[in-house]
Amino acid sequence: MNPIVDQLTQWKDYLERIKEGTHKEFFQPISEGKWSKAAIITHIMFWDRFFYEERLPSMIEGGSLAGITAEDVEEMNKDAESYAHSGISLYEIIDGAIKERTRLVENLRQLDLSKSFIINGNQHNLESYVKGEYEHDLHHLIQLKELGK
Structure with missing residues (x-):
């Protein structure tokens, strides 16, 4: 087990906990001009899929990846x-x-996280990238938990 990858399971654990019950408020914006809780969950699901399908294959090969533009981020979020x-x-x-998080975590558990790759000419490794994904999770977990769910 890799502790960094295991941290990604906290998101899945949160989702399992909130699955029970009625959640009508999940489709309401969390505040003026903000996403709903459902959109936040979907946002992470889409990023997990993007990481697994679009980024990870090149990372595993030690390839060179283009950076993600602000327009790309905006489009995926929309x-x-x-x-x-x-x-x-x-x-x-x-x-x-x-499902998306499980697929990602199971695959990451089989990989050497010291594997390096290039993004926009800068060297990175899977471990640092996964740490960034976990920090992104924490941002949204804190946001959702502060709202009582």
């Missing part, structure tokens, strides 16, 4: 928010998010 409010149920969102 897609995530649209999906969250497309009429899909919260349970489908949670199940999808758990």
Whole structure:
């Protein structure tokens, strides 16, 4: 077990805990001009899928990846928010998010996290990248937990 990868399971644990009960408020903005809780969950699900499908294969190969532009981030975030409010149920969102996180974690557990790769000409390794993903999780976990869910 790798403690850095294991930290990513905290997001999955959170999703499992909130799965029970009624969550009508999950589709309401958390505050004026902000996303809903459902959109936040979908946001992380979309980023997990992007990491696993679009980034990880090149990282494993020690390849060179382009950076992510602000426009790319904005587009993915809009897609995530649209999906969250497309009429899909919260349970489908949670199940999808758990599936994506499980797939990512299971794959990462099999990898050498010292493997290096290049992003925008700068050398990185999987360990530092996973740490960044965990910090992103924490930001949203704190945000959601402060709201009582």
